[in-house]
Amino acid sequence: CCVVSSCFRAGEEEQQAQSKKALKKQQKEAEKAAKKAEKQAKLVSVRQETPVVFDVFSLRLCLSLSWIEADRPLVRVQDLTPEKAEQQIWVRARIHTSRAKGKQCFLVLRHQQFTVQALLAVGDRASKQMVKFAANLTKESIIDVEAVVKKVEQKIESCSQQDVELHVERIFVISQSEARLPLQLEDAVRPEGEGDEVRKVDLIIINLHRNLNTTTSQAIFRLQSGICQLFRDTLINKGFVEIQTPKIISAASEGGANVFTVSYFKTSAYLAQSPQLYKQMCICADFDKVFCVGPVFRAEDSNTHRHLTEFVGLDIEMAFNYHYHEVMDSITDTMVQIFKGLCDRFQTEIQTVNKQYPSEPFKFLEPTLRLEYKEAVAMLKAAGVEMGDEEDLSTPNEKLLGRLVKEKYDTDFYVLDKYPLAVRPFYTMPDPNNPKYSNSYDMFMRGEEILSGAQRIHDAQLLTERAMHHSIDLEKIKAYIDSFRYGAPPHAGGGIGLERVTMLYLGLHNVRQTSMFPRDPKRLTP
Amino acid sequence: MDHTRKDDDDDDDMNGEVDPALKALEERQDEVLRRLYEIKATVDGLAKTVSTPDADLDASTLSRGPAESVFRGTADLDSLLGKDLGALRDIVINASPACPPLCLLVLHALLCQRYQVLSSVHVHSSVSAVPPPLLSCLGPRHIDSHARQHFQLGFTLIWKDVSELQMKFNTQSMCPIEGEANVARFLFRLLGAEPQDPVAATQMDCWIDTAVFQLSEGGSKERAAVLRSLNAALGRSAWLLGQEFSLADIVCACYVLRAGQTTSAPVNVQRWLKSCQNLGHFDCVYPLLQ
Numbered sequence: 001c002c003v004v005s006s007c008f009r010a011g012e013e014e015q016q017a018q019s020k021k022a023l024k025k026q027q028k029e030a031e032k033a034a035k036k037a038e039k040q041a042k043l044v045s046v047r048q049e050t051p052v053v054f055d056v057f058s059l060r061l062c063l064s065l066s067w068i069e070a071d072r073p074l075v076r077v078q079d080l081t082p083e084k085a086e087q088q089i090w091v092r093a094r095i096h097t098s099r100a101k102g103k104q105c106f107l108v109l110r111h112q113q114f115t116v117q118a119l120l121a122v123g124d125r126a127s128k129q130m131v132k133f134a135a136n137l138t139k140e141s142i143i144d145v146e147a148v149v150k151k152v153e154q155k156i157e158s159c160s161q162q163d164v165e166l167h168v169e170r171i172f173v174i175s176q177s178e179a180r181l182p183l184q185l186e187d188a189v190r191p192e193g194e195g196d197e198v199r200k201v202d203l204i205i206i207n208l209h210r211n212l213n214t215t216t217s218q219a220i221f222r223l224q225s226g227i228c229q230l231f232r233d234t235l236i237n238k239g240f241v242e243i244q245t246p247k248i249i250s251a252a253s254e255g256g257a258n259v260f261t262v263s264y265f266k267t268s269a270y271l272a273q274s275p276q277l278y279k280q281m282c283i284c285a286d287f288d289k290v291f292c293v294g295p296v297f298r299a300e301d302s303n304t305h306r307h308l309t310e311f312v313g314l315d316i317e318m319a320f321n322y323h324y325h326e327v328m329d330s331i332t333d334t335m336v337q338i339f340k341g342l343c344d345r346f347q348t349e350i351q352t353v354n355k356q357y358p359s360e361p362f363k364f365l366e367p368t369l370r371l372e373y374k375e376a377v378a379m380l381k382a383a384g385v386e387m388g389d390e391e392d393l394s395t396p397n398e399k400l401l402g403r404l405v406k407e408k409y410d411t412d413f414y415v416l417d418k419y420p421l422a423v424r425p426f427y428t429m430p431d432p433n434n435p436k437y438s439n440s441y442d443m444f445m446r447g448e449e450i451l452s453g454a455q456r457i458h459d460a461q462l463l464t465e466r467a468m469h470h471s472i473d474l475e476k477i478k479a480y481i482d483s484f485r486y487g488a489p490p491h492a493g494g495g496i497g498l499e500r501v502t503m504l505y506l507g508l509h510n511v512r513q514t515s516m517f518p519r520d521p522k523r524l525t526p
Numbered sequence: 527m528d529h530t531r532k533d534d535d536d537d538d539d540m541n542g543e544v545d546p547a548l549k550a551l552e553e554r555q556d557e558v559l560r561r562l563y564e565i566k567a568t569v570d571g572l573a574k575t576v577s578t579p580d581a582d583l584d585a586s587t588l589s590r591g592p593a594e595s596v597f598r599g600t601a602d603l604d605s606l607l608g609k610d611l612g613a614l615r616d617i618v619i620n621a622s623p624a625c626p627p628l629c630l631l632v633l634h635a636l637l638c639q640r641y642q643v644l645s646s647v648h649v650h651s652s653v654s655a656v657p658p659p660l661l662s663c664l665g666p667r668h669i670d671s672h673a674r675q676h677f678q679l680g681f682t683l684i685w686k687d688v689s690e691l692q693m694k695f696n697t698q699s700m701c702p703i704e705g706e707a708n709v710a711r712f713l714f715r716l717l718g719a720e721p722q723d724p725v726a727a728t729q730m731d732c733w734i735d736t737a738v739f740q741l742s743e744g745g746s747k748e749r750a751a752v753l754r755s756l757n758a759a760l761g762r763s764a765w766l767l768g769q770e771f772s773l774a775d776i777v778c779a780c781y782v783l784r785a786g787q788t789t790s791a792p793v794n795v796q797r798w799l800k801s802c803q804n805l806g807h808f809d810c811v812y813p814l815l816q
Contacts, residue, residue, distance in 0.1 A: 325672050339651070365648035365684060372674050378613030382698055407697045408618055409684070410650065433673070 074144070078114040080161045084149040091116075091145050091166065092174065100135030107134065108159060109145065109166070113215040113352050115159040118147060118166040125169045133171070140177035146170040160215075219352035220514055223342065224502045226349075228293065230341040231314050234334045240289040240316070245278035247271055247295060251476055258299045260309075271297035274495060276427075279317035280456060281483050283491045289318045296497070301521050305510045306448065306500055310519040314501075317493035324429070324439050324455035327492035331453065332368035332415055335443070335496075339364050339413070342505065350506065359507025362412050362446075369414040371405070373437070376416055379404050390420040390436060395448075402447020417441045419454075426470040427463060429455040429492075439492070445504040453494020460484045574804045603641070603678060606716060608696060614644065616680030618694045619709065623656045623685045627706045628780035631663055631810045633713040634681055640717060644668060644677035650686035659813050660685060679716075707738045707777060714773040726767055733766050733774035737781040749785060756782070757792035764801065775802060783808075783815055 075089045093109035093116075100106075103122040108115050120126055120134050137143065147166035155162040232242065248262065248269050260271040275292050282290045296313035316334070320326040339362060342350070350361075377389055380397055383404060393401065405414055421430050421438040431437040440454030457463045460481050467474060467481070474481070502514040512518040517526055607615050621627050637643050645664040649656050664683060670676055693703040693712065703709050711734070714720065721727045736755075740748045756778065759766055766774040779802045782788065788799060802808050 323672065343651070362651075364651045366651075367646075367648060369648065370674075372614075374675055375613035378611040382611060382613075382696075404697065408616075408694050409682070410620070410686070 076114070077109060077111040077116050077161065080116050080149060080164050080166070082151050082163045085151045085164065086148065088146065088148050088169075091147065092142065093145070095137055095139050095141050095143060097139065098135055098137060100131065103128070103131065105131045105135045107168070109143075110215075112218045113348070114161060115215075116161040116164065116166060117156050117159050118145060118168050120168040120171070130171070134168075137171075137173065138177045138179050141173055142175040142177075144172045144174055215352055216356045219349035220502065220506065220508075221516060223346050223349045223353070223506065224498060224514060226342055226346050227338055227502060227505075228312075228314070228498060230338040231291075231334065232293070234337040234341075235289075235291045235316065238289065238330065238334070240291050240318075241287055243278070243282055243287070243290045243292050245272070245275040245292050245294065247297070249277075251479070260297050260299045273298055274313065275315050277480055277483075279315060279493060280480075280488075280491065283317055283319050284483050284486075284488045286489070288489075291316045293498075296495075303521060306503070308497075308499060308511055308515060308519055309521060311500070311511075311515065312498040313495050314498055315493065315495035317491060319489040319491045324490075324492040327455070328370075328415065328417070328441055328453070329367070331451070331494055332370075332443070335413065336364060336366050336368060339505070353506050353508075357506070357508055360412075362505050362507070363410060364413040365409065365411045369405070369409055369411055370417055371414060372418045373416060373420065374418070376401050390422055392420075392423040398444065398449060399447040402444055406447075412446050413444065415441050415443050424454060426466045426472055427454075427456050428466075429457050441494070443494070443496075445501065446507065448500070448504055450501055450504065451494045451496045453492065455490065455492040458484055458488040458490050603716065608699070612675065614674045614677055614680045615695075616644075616682055617713075618682045618684065620650070620684050620686045620688050620692045620694070622688050622691070623653060623660055625691075626660060626663070626814050627691055627709070628784060628811045628814065629706060629710045629777050630683075630713065631814075632776050632780065632807050633710060633717075634664060635807045635810055636717055637679065637681065637713065638665075641678045642676065643679045643681050644674060645681045646683070648682065648684045650684050652687035653685050656685045663810055663814060665810065705738070707734050710734070710773060710777055714776075719772070721767065721770070721772065726772075729767055730772055730774045734777045737778045741778070741781040741785060753782070753791055753795055756798075757794045760794035760798045765798075771805070776807075779808070780811065783811060786815075 072090050074092045075084070077091065077093050080091070091109065093111045096108040096110035096115055098105060098107045105120040107118040107120065109118050120131055122128050122131055145166065145168050147168045149164050150167050152163060152165050156165065236242070248264065249272050250269060259273055261268050262271060263269075274296055275294065279290055279292065292313075292315050294313060295310055297310050298307075299309060300307060316327075316331055318327045318330060343362075374389070376393070377387065380387060380401060383400065385397060385400065387397065401416075402412075406412065417440075418431060418437045419440045419442065421428065421436060424438050424440045429439045431439055438454060440452075442449050442453075443451040457466060463481050463484060464474065467477060499511045499515045499518075503509070503511050506514075508514060512520070603615070619627070619630060621630075634643070634645065638645070645668070647661055647664055649661070664681065674680070690704050691706045691709065693709040694700075695703075703712055711731075721730060736752055740752045744752070756766075763769060765771050766778060775798075779799060782791065782795065782799065788796065791799070803812075
């Protein structure tokens with residue numbers, strides 16, 4: 001009997017223990033459930049209080065944005081003007097700055113070069129949580145905002161849209177930005193101070209994708225796009241044909257030293273230094289007037305403010321009737337049309353760039369001023385420079401000459417004609433009236449060279465003589481010389497660099513500022 | 527079957543030749559007309575010679591170009607403008623298209639007769655559009671204009687947004703010259719025709735200043751007074767300084783023409799304006815007066 005009772009007692013204890021455990025378990029579960037219920041209740045209450053914020057568009061849910069087809073039109077920041085006062089509109093823009101002050105949140109919204117002030121205040125359309133939510137949004141995040149446009153009495157000087165502000169009713173986040181930016185945008189837009197130069201340029205280029213977003217960069221590259229467009233339009237109107245030339249070529253065109261070599265299957269090839277050869281072949285094929293826009297590769301190990309290893313070349317070649325000045329005049333007229341077009345249609349961009357990089361507006365004469373090399377030498381000598389009559393112009397001399405020309409004629413753009421033959425490439429046509437000079441010309445903007453051009457030798461025999469005079473291996477240029485053996489019209493041409501022209505037109509000082517993804521001896525990415 | 531063309535019923539015979547009698551008649555007509563034109567030109571020339579002192583027209587020439595230079599003095603460009611260093615000695619004039627410098631155009635025509643002048647007209651980017659007569663006011667482009675060093679002088683006119691006319695020559699050693707009359711004095715010196723007599727020189731300057739300050743900048747009363755004194759002076763002699771045509775005549779005539787209403791000007795003034803016109807140097811001015 002004792003054994004049974006002890007067993008029974010053990011069982012009872014066990015049972016008691018078990019029930020205690022169960023009870024504890026139950027209690028724990030009850031607590032859990034209670035907490036959960038509380039949470040739910042809170043959530044529900046929060047939801048009820050702020051139905052606006054935690055709406056369908058939650059922060060991470062809608063990355064693709066293509067799961068709803070909304071018809072609502074988005075107004076651009078630049079179109080927010082007093083005409084839209086009292087209208088309720090949707091705007092998509094980036095958060096430029098955000099600042100909370102008590103029951104209000106001030107946002108500045110930005111798109112491209114344009115900024116507008118937006119105001120979110122606690123009221124019947126917005127809750128306290130919503131204002132807090134807006135204030136905590138990270139800079140550069142892209143948001144959609146539903147707002148009413150309101151006129152302001154006092155101009156908002158710090159924004160581009162100075163006559164209106166937005167009274168925000170709803171905010172949705174389209175793409176959130178990380179909290180810490182690699183470069184503060186205000187720093188990128190502030191004018192340069194002393195000692196900032198090198199570090200700033202490097203920082204800016206490393207964070208290029210951020211830098212491209214500044215108002216100044218937007219303006220610079222829009223203007224650059226305009227230059228390219230005006231170049232094309234003007235030449236097409238003059239009857240030119242656009243051609244595409246190969247960039248992987250078998251022989252270096254300008255000279256052996258500054259050319260990139262690439263491996264080409266079992267041999268090597270070169271990256272084209274200029275489309276010279278192919279432009280001329282098109283003229284020999286009777287295209288009459290051609291131009292091409294494409295990359296140019298120069299393996300020059302020079303780290304200057306105006307050299308890149310890869311840049312965009314805008315090249316022209318034209319057959320003429322009697323005198324190479326027909327071509328030269330055509331080129332200068334094209335440049336003048338580009339300058340006029342930029343002045344007429346891109347004033348906003350020019351002013352935007354000037355705010356950060358002040359400079360004198362670009363001046364020119366129509367028709368373009370043409371000086372001769374001898375005159376330039378005389379002008380420099382009168383200014384105290386010692387140089388030989390057939391010496392090439394050094395960069396400081398070019399700059400000085402630019403200043404002298406500016407002083408006398410008040411123009412930033414001019415042509416220098418009749419260079420000495422000795423300093424030009426072998427394919428330059430000599431001057432028939434004076435064998436020491438050539439039918440070649442350079443064009444300058446703000447005292448820096450932007451175009452080097454000439455009448456080309458179109459006779460195979462003369463070309464061979466000149467090549468031998470320059471000690472060039474005839475075997476290497478056999479194909480080039482051959483293209484003139486079967487009737488070639490007299491022709492001339494020249495080419496400009498898009499980045500350099502943009503830089504000089506705007507009065508900037510480093511070509512890397514006008515190249516979206518610059519390439520130089522030390523830079524290969526982005 | 528041969529397909530023969532029907533003969534046309536006209537003067538041509540089968541070979542398309544004209545009847546010789548008709549041809550001779552046409553030639554006689556051409557000859558008569560040519561002689562008529564020659565006689566007309568001679569009469570015109572004589573008329574001008576009679577009414578214009580100092581003009582030296584070759585009356586039998588058919589061309590209507592300006593007279594031989596009325597100025598026969600010589601000027602040494604090297605001493606006036608500095609040694610020729612192999613660069614074109616380019617005179618740059620910046621003028622507003624709202625107020626074209628008529629005297630300078632007349633002086634330009636005179637300079638072209640004396641020297642080899644390379645003339646060019648440019649429009650500065652500060653000006654949006656310029657009426658076509660202003661673009662061709664220096665005459666047609668010289669055939670040899672691509673060879674700049676063959677010219678003794680350059681005359682570059684730039685239409686620009688300036689408040690006052692300005693001339694630049696040697697920016698290293700000369701400051702700019704401002705004002706149409708002052709530039710006119712400079713250019714006149716290049717013709718070597720300045721009056722040597724100090725009294726005459728002073729009178730010339732006096733007339734020029736009168737034109738600048740009273741004719742152009744003065745009110746209508748002052749203008750009328752100037753026209754009266756011009757009339758008085760021109761009653762005594764053919765030109766303002768006496769028998770010699772001078773800068774005083776050029777400047778005053780241009781300012782009178784620019785002021786307008788020349789048909790209501792006093793008699794001597796009108797006669798004098800006609801004489802100026804007959805000299806031919808003012809041909810460039812009249813198209814701009816419209």
